[in-house]
Structures are given as structure tokens and as C-alpha cells.
Amino acid sequence: MVDPTLTVPGPFRVYLISDPKLFRGHLIPDLHPSEPRATYNAEEARILCHPPPLPLPSNPQASREYESVPVPEGEDDPEFWRLSAQNSLSRLLSAPVVDAPAKNVIVFVGDGMGISTVTASRIYRTQKGTELPGEGGSLSFEHFPYTALVKTYAVDRQVTDSAASATALFCGAKTKMAMLGLSAKANTSECDSAAGNELHSFIKKAQDIGMSTGLVTTTRVTHATPAALYAHSAHRDWEMDTKMPKRTRCKDIARQLVEDEPGRNMNVILGGGLAYFKDKQRGGGKRSDGLDLVDLWKKDKKNRKFVGSREELQAIDTNKTDYLLGLFSGDHMSYEDYRQDKQPSLVDMVVTAVELLRKRGNGFALMVEGGRIDHGHHENRAALALRETAELSHAVAAALELVDLRETLVLVTADHSHSFTMNGYPARGNPILGVAGVSEKDGLPYTTLSYANGPSTTKRKADANTEAVDYQQVSTVPLRLETHAGEDVALYAVGPMAHLVRGVLEQHTVAHLVDYAACFGDGARLRSRCLEQGASAAATGAESSLARIAIALLSLPVSLVALR
Structure with missing residues (x-):
């Protein structure tokens, strides 16, 4: 009223x-x-009206938040900001429009990489890699010329999970929570409802026109986000036979990856989850059906290689390998902060994947997931989540060095956000994992980063090492695990048709954008026009487009290389 x-x-x-x-x-x-x-x-x-200035608090303790703090060198001069703005305008004005079909597509997904995570991670990464205060830094993909916001809700939930969101992202239709590669006409956890309601990802469509395909993840390769590329499952948890309901006719997700299209046709599969492919009696795994899915994968392939360590991955001759399966841990791969040298990094896996996929010259489609960002947040361990986001940024930068942006569309996005916030009034350059201030209510310090809910509900301590890797930021509502959040996430784009990424998009639209850019799926009907358009662009505008891309990516206040 x-x-x-x-x-x-x-x-x-x-x-x-x-x-x-x-x-x-x-x-x-x-x-x-x-x-x-x-x-x-x-x-x-x-x-x-314009918002009035915030009134100074009457509480002397709280008023410290408004005290003057040192300003970074040069930033007190308006000329600094004028030049900064001119640099930004120059990049905006030189943003490339590559109106040609994409020969290659790489989709990077930061699982749980909401906008607050991106902001905190850019500060974290810059503070770790330079002596700069951090707020003005950038992740590699933040220099992409085109961005949009993406709405992430599922058909039955305001706040989605990774299964429903990945299905929307990759297959082009929103669906119900926990379902993979199925339309909302199917029912969650009802195996029989899957038949006739299958959705197909951009990986399947890429294979249909002869492109090489692959996936890279730091989670199990059967986990929700990568599984949406190849599986049709009424529940995301059905990763192996021992997790399936009894007396079911449906295949578990690991079997679908090895036995069915498009999984069996993928040229590169790299991640964790070996135990889900091996029998517990004979192979030291967790399966109880007697199957060794790694052996089945090997028997089905020529010029194939299975690897289980970083050393084996680095020894691969990509020119002599057509199919590569790498499972580097029994479960999820380790957080980067805990990773031993036996496991490859995300950068290691991305470099090998791109080198193998591009060798045939027929185009490729690749999905790369920084999956453990999500897990760090679920544990209320912000340091882990920020480090994983920084590693995803490094992986994007590594991929950019290997591809031609005149013919490769690169997208970076998240499947959903988390209940993760930056708060207080910390000074410029304050460690992002540090203390923001002291509460006038209880006299205890509080951190810049916190969670609305999760497992960390213990009382704050004055002497806590808030920058420790295993430190749990405080959460408000006690839950076994912290939850996702429902606000929009960002989408970043560079390369052919990247200029279509703008405004506020529904999440399922991203898959259709990829179809159109690469001329497959629904875009296949436009393929002849796309090929003509591509030939014309190659003859008249490719060199200038590349120059504009170079300007957009290299005219930066901080070098990407310096931050790697």
C-alpha cells in the first residue's frame, strides 16, 4: 500500500x-x-533525486570506516582518471566485429563463478601477482570486448543447480533441477521418462558436421556440468551403477560416456573420477557390475591413449594421438592449492586438449570447466574458490595463445552464483581475504568476504588467520553445505559472432548463439550462407579484425603475462 x-x-x-x-x-x-x-x-x-551522502555514524567505533586512508599513487590526480577512461574508450571503439562463422568454439565454465566471485578473484589474483592494490586489476577474460548478463533460473527453481544450468547452457533448453540432457517433459529421478525427451548439446552437433570435440574439467568427468554435454539422465547423481536405482533400465552416466554418442566419439576427455569407471573387486574402483570402462574405451578406439598422471599427459605426442582419455584421480581432482605434481593443472590439460583437437584442421568444439570454484564456496572456503577462479583465468589466457581469434569463438561464463558477498568498507589494497573492520556490536573483527549460509557458523575470533587456505569465512544461516545463489551471472565473448553477446540473456540462449556462430544445429540451415560470409570476411576484413582484437586485448593497464 x-x-x-x-x-x-x-x-x-x-x-x-x-x-x-x-x-x-x-x-x-x-x-x-x-x-x-x-x-x-x-x-x-x-x-x-540523486542519493544523498551517507550520514556519518554517531558511533565512534563505526566512524573509523569513514576516516581518510592513503590513496594509491597518482589516483588523486584527475588526469589519471582521464587517461584511464580514454584507454577504456579506445578499447570500446576498437571492439572487433568478426561477422564470419566460427571454425572453433571453446566454452569455459567457472562453476559457481558469480559476479562477486569474479570481483574478489580479480583482486586476489592481482594482489598475489603484483604490488598493485588489486581493485583495478582484471582476469584474462575480463578484457574480452563483449559481455552480457545471463539469467540462470531452472523451470522449477528460482535458484538452479549445475545439472539444469549446464543443460540450458549446452543444449539450449531450460529443464528441471538435477536432470541432465533432458527436457522438462521428463521427470526427475524417473528413468522411464527420459525416452523421447533427450536434448543434444553443441558437442553432439559439432560431431555431426565432422568437428573434433572434447571436455576438460577439474571435477569428475561424470559430474553435472561435463555430463550435460553427453548424458541423458533423470538424475545427476546416477554417475555409476552403484548410484542407480535398483531394477532400472537406464545406463549410468559413466557408461553413457564410454558407450553412447556423443561421449564415445569425443577426442579428448580429461578430468577426475577414475573410480567411477573401475570395478571395486578387480580394478580398485567403486563399480559393482564387473565392468572396466577404461578397458572398454581403449578397445573401441584407434590411435588412442589413456593417461593417469601429469607426466604421462606431458609425454603425449598429440600428432600421433586421435583419442585421449585422462583420469587423474579417483574422485574430483585436487584443489590447486593442494595439488601435487602428479596431477596436471587446468592449464596443462587445456593446452594438451587444444593442441590435439586443432591438429586435424576440421574445426573443434571444447568445453572447459573450472569445477572446484563451486566446491570451495560450498565449504565456505573463499580462498580455495578464488584460487580456482584465478586458475581458470590462467587457462583462458593459455588457450588464447594457441588459437586464432579470427576463427575461434571463446566464451567464458558461469552456470550459477553463490551466496557469497563482499562487505564492509575495507581500505584500498586491503587483502581481499583480510579483515574489513571491527563490529561495534561485539568488538570482534569481520572479514570482507562472507556467506549468507553454509557450514561455518562458529563465533569469529580476534586472532584468526583469515588468509589461510583452509579458513572458513563466517556464514549466517547454518547449513551442511552453502547453497547456490540466483542472481544473474556474466558472459564474456571474443571471436566470430561475439558481438551477439550483449544485454541480458536467458541461459538457454547461449547454446543457440553457439549454434548460430558455428553454423551447426539449428544453424546448419544457414551453413551455406555462413560459408559464403566466411569467405568474404576472410578476403576483406580478417586482417583488420585481427588488428582490432589485438588492440582490444593488448592495450591493457596490466599485462596478462605479468599476472599469470
């Missing part, structure tokens, strides 16, 4: 509006902010 009066502190200006509908959704500039505080009838006037 509308309050009949509206009190607004100045400065403000009052606009009398005979028909409020005329101005609905429009902002009127505040040109003369001179009136004092006053009360106006809300039915007669629309008051639009």
Missing part, C-alpha cells in the same frame, strides 16, 4: 506529473538540487 506522503532528504528536485504513466521507467535528470528537506503528496508529485 502506498504511503500518502513521501519524505526525501535533499538535495532533490520535484517534478509535477499529470500522468505518472508517461514517465514510468524513465529517469529525469536532477539539474537543480537546491530545495531543502520537505514532504510531498505521492499522488501529486514524482520525486527523483
Whole structure:
């Protein structure tokens, strides 16, 4: 119910509006902010004003938040900001439009990499790699010329999970929570409902036109995000036979990867989850059906190689290998902060994958997941999540060095966010994992980073090492695991048709954008036109487009190489 009066502190200006509908959704500039505080009838006037300055708190302890702190060198000079803005404008004006089909597509997914995670990670990465305060730094993909916001809800949930969101991202249709590669006409956990409701990912569509394909992840290769590329499962947890319901006719996800299309046709599969492919009696795994899916994979392939360590991965001759399966841990791969040298890094896996996939010259489609960002957040361990995000940034930078952006579309996005916030009023350059201030209520310090819910609900301690890798940031609502969050996530794009990434998009639209850019799936009907368009672009505009891309990526205040 509308309050009949509206009190607004100045400065403000009052606009009398005979028909409020005329101005609905429009902002009127505040040109003369001179009136004092006053009360106006809300039915007669629309008051639009610039927000007044925050009042200084009366509490002496809290007022410290408003005390002057040192300013980074040069930033007190308006010329610094003018030059910074000119640099940004130059990059915006030189943003490339590569209106040609994408020969290659790489989709990077930071699992749980919400916007607050991106912000905190850019500060973390810059503070770790340079002597800069961090706030003005960037992750590698933040220099991409095109961005959009993406709405992540599922058909049955305001806040989605990775199965439903990955299905939307890769297959082009929103679905129900926990389901993989199935439309919402199927029912969660009902095996028989899957038949006839299968959805196909961009990996399947790429294979249909002869492209090489692959996936790289730091989770189990059967986990929700990568599984959405190849599996059709009424529940994401059905990763192996021992997790399936009894007396079911459906295949578990690991079997689908090895036995069915498009999984069996993938040229590169790298990640964790070996135990889900091996029998527990004979192979030291967790299966109980007697199958050794690694052996089945080997028997089905020529010029194939299975690897289980970083050393074996680095020894691969990609020119002599057509199919590569690498399972480097029994379960998820280790967090980067705990990774031993036996396991490859995400960068190691991405470099090998791109080198193998590009060798045939027929184009390739690759999905890369930084999957353990999500797990760090679920544990309320922000340091782990930020380090994993930084590693994803390194992997993106490594991929950019190996591909031609005139013919490769690179997308970076998240499947969902987390209940993770940056708060308080910390000084510039304050360690992102550090203390933001001291509460006037209980006299205890609180960190810049915190969670709305999760397992860490213990009382804050004055002497806690908040920058330790295993430190759990405080959460408000006690839960076994922290939850996802429902706000929009970011999408970053560079390469052919990247200019289509703008505005606010539904998550399933991303898959259709990939189809159109690469001319497969629904885009196959446009393929002849796309090929003609590509030939024309190669003849007339490719060199200038590459130059503009180089300007956009290299005219940066901080070198990407310096931050790796």
C-alpha cells in the first residue's frame, strides 16, 4: 500500500506529473538540487533525486570506516582518471566485429563463478601477482570486448543447480533441477521418462558436421556440468551403477560416456573420477557390475591413449594421438592449492586438449570447466574458490595463445552464483581475504568476504588467520553445505559472432548463439550462407579484425603475462 506522503532528504528536485504513466521507467535528470528537506503528496508529485551522502555514524567505533586512508599513487590526480577512461574508450571503439562463422568454439565454465566471485578473484589474483592494490586489476577474460548478463533460473527453481544450468547452457533448453540432457517433459529421478525427451548439446552437433570435440574439467568427468554435454539422465547423481536405482533400465552416466554418442566419439576427455569407471573387486574402483570402462574405451578406439598422471599427459605426442582419455584421480581432482605434481593443472590439460583437437584442421568444439570454484564456496572456503577462479583465468589466457581469434569463438561464463558477498568498507589494497573492520556490536573483527549460509557458523575470533587456505569465512544461516545463489551471472565473448553477446540473456540462449556462430544445429540451415560470409570476411576484413582484437586485448593497464 502506498504511503500518502513521501519524505526525501535533499538535495532533490520535484517534478509535477499529470500522468505518472508517461514517465514510468524513465529517469529525469536532477539539474537543480537546491530545495531543502520537505514532504510531498505521492499522488501529486514524482520525486527523483540523486542519493544523498551517507550520514556519518554517531558511533565512534563505526566512524573509523569513514576516516581518510592513503590513496594509491597518482589516483588523486584527475588526469589519471582521464587517461584511464580514454584507454577504456579506445578499447570500446576498437571492439572487433568478426561477422564470419566460427571454425572453433571453446566454452569455459567457472562453476559457481558469480559476479562477486569474479570481483574478489580479480583482486586476489592481482594482489598475489603484483604490488598493485588489486581493485583495478582484471582476469584474462575480463578484457574480452563483449559481455552480457545471463539469467540462470531452472523451470522449477528460482535458484538452479549445475545439472539444469549446464543443460540450458549446452543444449539450449531450460529443464528441471538435477536432470541432465533432458527436457522438462521428463521427470526427475524417473528413468522411464527420459525416452523421447533427450536434448543434444553443441558437442553432439559439432560431431555431426565432422568437428573434433572434447571436455576438460577439474571435477569428475561424470559430474553435472561435463555430463550435460553427453548424458541423458533423470538424475545427476546416477554417475555409476552403484548410484542407480535398483531394477532400472537406464545406463549410468559413466557408461553413457564410454558407450553412447556423443561421449564415445569425443577426442579428448580429461578430468577426475577414475573410480567411477573401475570395478571395486578387480580394478580398485567403486563399480559393482564387473565392468572396466577404461578397458572398454581403449578397445573401441584407434590411435588412442589413456593417461593417469601429469607426466604421462606431458609425454603425449598429440600428432600421433586421435583419442585421449585422462583420469587423474579417483574422485574430483585436487584443489590447486593442494595439488601435487602428479596431477596436471587446468592449464596443462587445456593446452594438451587444444593442441590435439586443432591438429586435424576440421574445426573443434571444447568445453572447459573450472569445477572446484563451486566446491570451495560450498565449504565456505573463499580462498580455495578464488584460487580456482584465478586458475581458470590462467587457462583462458593459455588457450588464447594457441588459437586464432579470427576463427575461434571463446566464451567464458558461469552456470550459477553463490551466496557469497563482499562487505564492509575495507581500505584500498586491503587483502581481499583480510579483515574489513571491527563490529561495534561485539568488538570482534569481520572479514570482507562472507556467506549468507553454509557450514561455518562458529563465533569469529580476534586472532584468526583469515588468509589461510583452509579458513572458513563466517556464514549466517547454518547449513551442511552453502547453497547456490540466483542472481544473474556474466558472459564474456571474443571471436566470430561475439558481438551477439550483449544485454541480458536467458541461459538457454547461449547454446543457440553457439549454434548460430558455428553454423551447426539449428544453424546448419544457414551453413551455406555462413560459408559464403566466411569467405568474404576472410578476403576483406580478417586482417583488420585481427588488428582490432589485438588492440582490444593488448592495450591493457596490466599485462596478462605479468599476472599469470
